Amino acid sequence: MRYAMAIDTKKCVGCADCVVACQTENMVPIGYCRDWIVEVTDGTYPQLEIEIRSERCNHCDNSPCVRCCPTGASHYVEGGIVKVTQHKCIGCGACIASCPYDARYSHPDGYVDKCTFCDHRIKLGEQPACVAVCPTKCMYFGDLDDPNSEVSKVLKKRKYKSLIPEAGTRPHVFYLI
Amino acid sequence: MAHKRRDFIKISSLSAAGLLFGAHQLRSARPDFNKTPFSNMRPVGSVRTSTYCEVCFWKCAGWVYKDQEGNIKKIVGNDDDTNCNGRLCPRGTGGVGMYYDQDRLKTPLIRVAGADGQQTFREASWDEALDVVAKGLAKIKQEHGAECTALLTHGSGGHYFGTLLKAFGSGNIAAPSYAQCRGPREVAFIATYGEGLNSPEPTDIRDTRCLVLIGSHLGENMHNGQVQEMSDAIDKGATIITVDPRFSTAASKSKFWLPIKPATDLALLLSWIHLIIENNWYDEEYVEKYTYGFEQLKQHVKSYTPEWAYGITTIKPDVIRETAREMANAAPSVIVHPGRHVTWYGDDTQRLRAVAILNALLGSWGRRGGFFVPEKAEVPDYPHPPFPKPARTWRDAMDGKFRLADLALANGVCEATIPSVRMDCHIKGWIVNGTNLIMTLPDKQKTLEAIKSLDLLVVVDTMPMEITGYADVVLPECTYLERWDDLRIVQGRVPNVALRMPATDPLYDTKPAYWIAKKLAGKMGLGDYFAWENFEDSLDWQLKQIGSSLDEMKRIGVKNLPREYGPLYFQDGEDKEFYTNTGKIELYSTAFAEEGFDPLPVYTPHQEPPAGYxxxxxxxxxxxxxxxxxxxxxxxxxxxxxxxxxxxxxxxxxxxxxxxxxxxxxxxxxxxxxxxxxxxxxxxxxxxxxxxxxxxxxxxxxxxxxxxxxxxxxxxxxxxxxxxxxxxxxxxxxxxxxxxxxxxxxx
Missing domain, CATH: 2.40.40.20 (Barwin-like endoglucanases)
Structure with missing residues (x-):
């Protein structure tokens, strides 16, 4: 079992529905977010390209955040999901500094918070909230170990990349290009 | 209510008092976004209630979930709804914020003048506020006639206040979604096909092979179903052609982006028509069987070569040719999208005529991947007496202009309100519901001039929008999450109905629009037009007419019904009669010719910005x-x-x-x-x-x-x-x- 997400930059319109759906699903306070939109424009008028990406925690195989956590609050759970145990977190912020993707934030209640791949939903057989809401259906989620999962199939078919591979974190959010 | 001068009143001047007034109605532990993080809320419960969204006009159906303390937590799309397919857009998902917004209107307000002449709002009970409205309307009726009142609306409340005004004797019911938005498109398509596009547009995007967007920025305008289908079309490898001076999100998804010089779209469209005719790329059988005026059109566009268009649009001739060929290759599975907000340069109906003509030449109207034949559920209105015929309408102020407008013009109502020598009746009272006219209508000075001429301005809204500052009476409506409303009945591939029911009681001293209209009707002696005891009884009655019931709808939220009038697309060789003068798709518009307008679209240059602008x-x-x-x-x-x-x-x-x-x-x-x-x-x-x-x-x-x-x-x-x-x-x-x-x- 290895959960992963693939996001189709050819379809994403950057509407930020994933952001607000995550906020209402996971009770993320207004002013904070677990996922966000990045838009990169290349070229000069009229030879232009835009890449739009919905970004979040990459649930890396080799997570600097888990390694550097002094209390063990940051940890892996089944399927490679990186989670934070709230009551073990002392809010020191080491993980925030170590994450190359800037995927973590300090929750006003005093712990560090981030994307969980909506593991509470996965357990019920549902998709993560961002995937389920996306109007363009540009996100694919599933088990990489299962060749028939949506995410395995789309990664077999399409060209893709991951973010900052040189950091050596072995991320598990992929961008279809 | 006649004030000599209608000063703008900032509702903020009473906000402290307003909050006090509403505070006792707050249930405990209501989250305040500025203080209490969401995380203090309990997990979501399993109870869900049906709604359809009111954050935009697409009206996607969804489910409202609450936590175990009954606080609204999230809204999720209804899987059975063909407008959203279970996926709300960011506004629909963020609709919870409309409910929790602490700046909401909280109590009825009445404009009063103090001893010093200073005008302020005074908080009032509903009974008192509605009395002022009913008396104000009665006075207008007595002095000027009931037809001197108008409703300006954008939203679900329009139906109830419309019923009220029609019963009262006025036909001035206008929505800015017409003359400030999609009106030219409707008139152009009615002139061509005998029917408008309406909403949601019957564009068969999911099955198209070529989607042409002219200034339409799908993806930035989240017309949910269309954005979803554009994504499906991208998946299936459809070509997108985007014409826009801006590199829009849609342009970035397109095989062809035509960075056109602004205000020259019609030249491009005429050139495309020219190419498609000159090269015999049009659908000969379709044009022969269904259209009228092909020869006139052919003559008309002879000179509109791509080289001619290049000089105007700055789009290179070979690009114009290549895109025309791309459309023709995809035909009839091609959509030259009519867009939605199309009031741009004043010759918009003619530009949209060119769009309609181009679609007809490509044979896409009524075809898979082009435009499907929509159906809409037929649900009878709850019985009410017939409406009286209004003595006059806003049209009488227009000197016979705009006779082809099929709906009322919000700006027409505005103009009919401003006194002029040629009219014996001016509009003296407005009810404004769910539209912030100050930011919706262009030419704010004219709107303010009209407002100054009013004897009565009633604003029904959930938020203290700018328009509320000019009101004589402000009536705070509860949000869509706190009320019953009419069934949602919109066109689509299948006819359907959707239910909106309250997920929770209204916050503050706010009320649903149907309640406000019924109470007003009661005070105005028009109670027969709102004969139901409880609003939900009227919904149950309506639903039973179509073989459903309120109980069923509470469970399912959306009911899809079988199509009644035939297949989704024209059948091969099928005989069709269109609702035009000739019974054909009019490439040459006989209706426009009759009214003295160009029967075929003509390009006219538009003013360009002066230096430094x-x-x-x-x-x-x-x-x-x-x-x-x-x-x-x-x-x-x-x-x-x-x-x-x-x-x-x-x-x-x-x-x-x-x-x-x-x-x-x-x-x-x-x-x-x-x-x-x-x-x-x-x-x-x-x-x-x-x-x-x-x-x-x-x-x-x-x-x-x-x-x-x-x-x-x-x-x-x-x-x-x-x-x-x-x-x-x-x-x-x-x-x-x-x-x-x-x-x-x-x-």
Missing amino acids: YRLNYGRAPMHTFSRTANNPNLTDLMDENVVWVNPKVAKEWGLTAGQEVYLQNQDGVVSDFPIKVRITERIRFDSVYMVHGFGHNHKQLSRAHGRGASDSQLITRVLVDPIMGGTGMRGNFVTFRFEKESEVES
């Missing part, structure tokens, strides 16, 4: 709807101000830096109330600037929206009126940059 283009952001969401806590968290897009060359010329705040001044010397931040981007042409509509609110009670960004509406003072249907063209305005607010030289 840039055409003001505006559009949508996916997380906002008009100006109505600018204070929604969830949605402002995603985007809390607009910025002005400026090409790097222009920025260099003016010495602008990214993020710098500038004021914009238009050709008439109007300067934006607030500064706006500069976004330097290659995505915009050098001859225009761009901003998202709906920001720059000047009402302080909108605590998150006040002073954030600039208002495009304020800068739209030059209105190019469409002579055919009265649409208000808004893209003929030019702006320049100012670094200080105070104007040194008034132009």
Whole structure:
């Protein structure tokens, strides 16, 4: 079992529905977010390209955040999901500094918070909230170990990349290009 | 209610008192976004209630979930709903913010003048406020006639207040979604096909092979079903052709982006028509069987070569040819999209006629991957007495102009309100529901002039929008999450109905629009028009007429019904009669000829910006709807101000830096109330600037929206009126940059 997400930059319109759906699903306070939109424009008028990406925690195989956590609050759970145990977190912020993707934030209640791949939903057989809401259906989620999962199939078919591979974190959010 | 001068009243002046008044009605532990993090809320419960969204006009159906304490937590799309397929857009998902917005209107307000002449709002009970409205309307009826009242509306409440006004004896019922938005498109398609497009548009995008967008920025305008289908079409390898001076999100998904010189779209369309006819790329069988006026059209477009169009549009002839061929190759599975907000240059009906003609030549109307044949559920109205015929309407103020307008013009109502010598009746009373006319109508001065002439202005809204400051009576409506409403009955591939029911009791002293209208009707002796005891009984009655019931709808939210009038597409060789004079698709419009308008679209050049000025283009952001969401806590968290897009060359010329705040001044010397931040981007042409509509609110009670960004509406003072249907063209305005607010030289 290895959960992963693939996001189709050819379809994403950057509407930020994933952001607000995550906020209402996971009770993320207004002013904070677990996922966000990045838009990169290349070229000069009229030879232009835009890449739009919905970004979040990459649930890396080799997570600097888990390694550097002094209390063990940051940890892996089944399927490679990186989670934070709230009551073990002392809010020191080491993980925030170590994450190359800037995927973590300090929750006003005093712990560090981030994307969980909506593991509470996965357990019920549902998709993560961002995937389920996306109007363009540009996100694919599933088990990489299962060749028939949506995410395995789309990664077999399409060209893709991951973010900052040189950091050596072995991320598990992929961008279809 | 006649005040000599109608001063703008800031509702903020009573906000403290207003809060006190509402506070006792707050249930305990109501989250306040400024203080209590969401995380204090308990997990979501399993109870869900059906709704359909009111954040925009797409009206997606969904489910409202609450936590175990009964607090609304999230809204999720209904899987059975063909408008959203279980996926709401960011505004629908963020609809919770409309409910929790602490700046909401909380209690009825009545305008009063103090001893010092200072006008203020006084809090009132519903009974008192509605008495003032009923008496004000009765006085207008007595002095001027009932027909001297009007309803301006955008939203679900329109039906109830419309019923009230029609029963009262007025036919002046207008929505800005017509003459400020899609009106020209409807008239153009009615002239061509004998029917308009309506909403949601019957574009078969999911099965198209070629989608042509002309200034339409799908993906930034989150017309949910269409954005979803555009994504499906991308998956299936469809070609997208986007015509836009701005590199829109849709342009970035397109095989062809045509960075057209603004205001020249009609030249491109005529050139495409020319190519498709000259090269015999049109659908001969379809044109032969279904259309009228092909020979006239052929003659008409002879001179509109791509080389001619190049000089006007700056689009290279080979690109015009290649895109025309691309469309023809995909035909009939091609959509030259009619767009939605199409009131641009005043010849918009003719531009949309060219769009309609192009679709007809390609044979896409009524074909898979083109335009499907929509159906709509037929649900009878709850029984009521017949309406009296109004003595006059807004049309009588128009001197016979705009006879082809099939719906009332909001600007027409506005004009009919402003006194002039030629009219014996002016509109004296407005009910305004769910539309912030100050930011919706162009030419704010004219709107204010009309408002000054009123004896009574009643505003029904959920938020203290700018328009409320001019009201005599403000009636606070509860949000869509707290009320029953009419069944949603819209067209689509299958007819269906959707239910909106309250997820929770209304916060504060707010009421549903149906309740307000019924109470008013009671006070005005028109109670028979609202004969139901409880509103939900009327829904149950309606639902039983179509073989459902309120109980069933509470469980399922959306009921899809079988099609009744045949298949989704025309059948091969099928005989068709269209509702036009000739019974054919009119390439040559006999109706336009009769009215003295060009029966075939003619290109006319539009004014260009003077030196140092840039055409003001505006559009949508996916997380906002008009100006109505600018204070929604969830949605402002995603985007809390607009910025002005400026090409790097222009920025260099003016010495602008990214993020710098500038004021914009238009050709008439109007300067934006607030500064706006500069976004330097290659995505915009050098001859225009761009901003998202709906920001720059000047009402302080909108605590998150006040002073954030600039208002495009304020800068739209030059209105190019469409002579055919009265649409208000808004893209003929030019702006320049100012670094200080105070104007040194008034132009």
